Amino acid sequence: MILFALAFALRRGEDRLLDDVGAYCCLAACLAGVAAGIFGTVTLARALRQRRSD
Numbered sequence: 001m002i003l004f005a006l007a008f009a010l011r012r013g014e015d016r017l018l019d020d021v022g023a024y025c026c027l028a029a030c031l032a033g034v035a036a037g038i039f040g041t042v043t044l045a046r047a048l049r050q051r052r053s054d
Contacts, residue, residue, distance in 0.1 A: 003029035 003025045010022030 001029075003032065 007022040007025035007029065010018045010025060013019070
């Protein structure tokens with residue numbers, strides 16, 4: 001959420017460089033969300049598999 005807030009703040013200005021940095025912050029926030037989702041899914045699947053085998 002912090003990266004999205006930073007991206008929003010940077011992209012509001014008129015400076016082209018800050019606009020590009022804001023775009024990269026937005027991309028990083030999206031990729032971090034995807035990575036967290038994949039990590040959570042894999043962790044949950046492993047925990048359920050281990051629970052069934054016990």
